[in-house]
Amino acid sequence: MDTTDLLEIAERERAARTPRRLRCCTAAGCLSQNGQALKAALIEAVKTAGLTDSVEVVGVGCMGLCSQGPLVQVDPDGPLYEKVTPDQAPAIVAALNEPSAPADDVRVGDPTHPFFAKQVPVVLQNSGKINPERIESYIEVGGYQALCTAVREMQPLEVCELITASGLRGRGGAGYPTGLKWSTVAKTESDRKFVVCNADEGDPGAFMDRSVLESDPHRIIEGMAIAAYAVGASQGFVYVRGEYPLAISRLKTAISQARRLGVLGAGVFETRFDFRVDIRIGAGAFVCGEETALMRSIEGHRGTPRPRPPFPAAKGLWGCPTLINNVETLANIPAIVANGPEWFAGLGTGKSAGTKVFALAGKIKNTGLIEVPMGTTLRTIVEEMGGGVPGGGSVKAVQTGGPSGGCIPAEHLDTPVDYESLAQLGSIMGSGGMIVMDESDNMVDVARFFMEFCMDESCGKCVPCRAGTVQIHHLLTKLRSGKGTARDLDVLRELCEMVKQTSLCGLGQSAPNPVLSTLRYFHNEYDTLLNDPMTPATKPLQTSTETR
Template sequence: MKTIEELNEIRENTLKEISLRKDINYKGNEKHILVCGGTGCTSSHSAKIIEKLNAHIKEKQIENVRVIRTGCFGLCAKGPIIIVRPEDTFYAMATEDDVEEIIEKHILNGEIVERLLCKDVDGGTVKRLDELNFYKKQKRIVLKNCGMIDPENIDEYIAFDGYKALEKVLTSMTPEQVIEEVKASGLRGRGGAGFPTGKKWEFTKMAVGDQKYVACNADEGDPGAFMDRSVLEGDPHTVVEAMAIAAYAIGANKGYVYVRAEYPIAVHRLQIAIDQAREYGILGKNIFGTDFSFDLEIRLGAGAFVCGEETALMESVEGHRGEPRTRPPFPANKGLFGKPTLLNNVETYANITQIILNGAEWFSSIGTETSKGTKVFAVGGNINNVGLVEVPMGTTLREIIFDIGGGIPNGRKFKAAQTGGPSGGCIPAEHLDTPIDYESLAVIGSMMGSGGLIVMDDSKCMVGIAKFFLDFTVDESCGKCPPCRIGTKRMYEILERITSGKGEEGDVEKLEKLAKNIKASSLCGLGQSAPNPVLSTIRYFRDEYEAHIKEKKCPAGECKAMTKVMIDKEKCRGCSICSKNCPVNAISGELKSPFEIDQNKCIKCGVCIAKCPFKAISRV
């Protein structure tokens, strides 16, 4: 067990070793090669790059150079990412074949490998991370350590002020003061609903119970969301520390992190963090010699979306089928094992240490009137800079999508952005200048959600998008209550009918009626929000629904049932590539004469469109 003094010593010593990561004016001769070890970069083989870097360093007996596997840098579209510090050189989309050159040129000769430098969306090459437009409007509080430290090394976390907040809380603050600080910060739950965090803590503290628990919701389930995953992969200790602080504040001695088993790297690193914290006595009995004891356990989820709902999560932690309970009683009064339980999501916890260290006033100076601090978004879909961004609340969608995200690729037009995942809504271009905060998003028919942000270009059919999300909910509904179990299925059936050209007059109204009932009558948040993607697309793209139903046309040309694939005789040169690639032999013709598609055979798969060298084939 380490004393506070020993921790301070570790902090000082480690900081000496790693200060070059933050200090641009560092004048020493050490270099740190940071390689992203987040899930995205790992799946594009960043582990091999690390392995090869280390092998070269060893072989060439290079001193003063360390390779660090970090968490996510955010710009996943350019991965695997390598950053060389202190100079901050940003190498994008590197492969293991580039390693030798990086070592030879950059590390040994101090020359930047120009060809590997990141190209910004505007075409310019950037050398340094902070030159990228992607980072310019971001503010990193939650992700402060992601990409900066080795997440598997507690000393590096400690060096960057890790466990200082816990120390402060345990040695100089009463539980009431901690709660006051969190309340004053204005922090609201980042899991989606935006309930004031401090209030939640207060309720749980006030609840009567001989045993209380803190729990962390890391069951991130929205399609395309990876905020919580990235925090756990890049900075697991910040969650461990925040949970200990929360436990102290509400009077708990035991915590659970509920994380999906499909996040193996996050689970692995979190377990390492817990083990290391225990070894240091930061978890366990009498932390820092005080009478506060706290320990933490990981519970793995099997990937059911509904287990992100707080009461279903608790059922699952207890070993039951993941189904929501009726509320009230709320978890603050009757949560895990029937005891008062504080449940926050990963990102919410990741704000806590900074609020404690920098104060509520600092935190509440960021953001808007009602939504303080920052919000992390996992930005995906038809956008150039797919990745993880953290922006102050109040940033507009336009800024995120165009300034940070680099806009829409392939010269297409922006059509809509989807926030809040299957519970959220689609936001059309007219609302691009909406500042992002809880209330504004709700007003335009969407929601903050946990931070998934999917951008859609004008090739996307909005009825199809609604169907996509509903398909997800139908699949993920737990089945406990009929409005969600059967209602979403019936909505899906209507959408299926519309997109296959069999829509009937009155279908939109039927969807609206069902949606209203499902929202009002469902047992839990999953069902209550399931119709949102349909309602918001009806709200903003009703004409698209009507075109499908009345004219049997899909304006975006995406609904296969309503399109034909045709060859433009003017453009076709009779090369036969289309016919060779057609999986159902639907295309025939004589060489050097225009080919033709047999519409009875065509399955509208689009392979010919992609293969035609003369762009002579299209959907009409």
């Protein structure tokens, strides 16, 4: 197996293709809206029309615009049909030979809409285009070429340097430089090393990783294999949450296909590099997305975090150096190796290179997945691409970073989305969940919702997170019911600071963020709830004056 063989497979795949194809979304979003029946109806309609030789119905991954699903797209360069029902299938097939739009009230999407036009797909390059259940489909669009180049033509440290040069930072939320992490693991001496893909995506409203795994699973395997070659690991684990059965099944299929083709296993691409990937399924604990808890879970223990240092790069799985990267981070790798680090660095802004996938949810017209270059403003994402609040209301705030992030008020919508700018506003980039809120949303409720989430998901190991989140939630409930006093607000603020400073892991350290950020920007909503509204809180938050 080498580059020539890959090209041959791609060539065969292209030759076997029918002139026209109907791409039918088979990711979880569209499947939940009767996508499976639609696909069957399309196959049936093609058969009835006698077009089986010239038209193929292909199940593909997510096309992004989940709110308008199920989606069907005619390939090549055909229209995108939205909210398609199975009984519209014959009309769509009939329209294949007519230039005019099909009858039967089939809705045609606008490919020039900013939702599509402003996207720069890198991670989602193949999503919605290839069949995620066939390795040949991935190879056809250039898949596994980057891995082949890396293992056959590059030294491991060269690969690390390439990633460092690209400026890629971790897409799981914290934004740690990926190249630095790789070279740390690469330089740590050990007989055994591991590579872990963190697919325990758990933030409410976030579904980027699920979509990538469902739409392009081979991309993750390729990214992991390149990472493993670079750091000197021969075993990889994908830690997927159990709530993603479709992602798990596609990943399993992909792994066995890759193994059969010699892309995984002993002697990857006929070199001396061995790499094996196994799946570990999470049992529903959010905290297992925290890297030390995730490792405990993979080892078969109760998933609780431990203090760092030692970091996983030094002492990870079974005490061995371990590289842990998020799904989206790994999905960037093949493109960086294929196109070069300069290309990637040129995509974003100075300190935040590349693109970022966001899951748009909440009070927004076009819910779904988008991928934009770093530095795109929140306004472009929410108002232009997302289409703003349905029914024409105004955006009040945008929540980024899930339960670890904060609410960014409408007056800061012109902020470019990059790690530093969001941190400055008291939020974080996070994994990519973006929840839009309008004027009807109460910010104390928002804070309370996320605190309830953290309270339920706290593992219970350290006292500040276990008992502190319970008390913060209690205080927010008391305030919301109009029974709170200025004194409660003081205690709330003090407690938030303490939980942030003293908790053991990232979950507890970031749990107060939604409360702190709403206190910062929407202090008046807390004040009006006070039982004694005439008495101002004794210690107003310093930042509240400068932002209002």
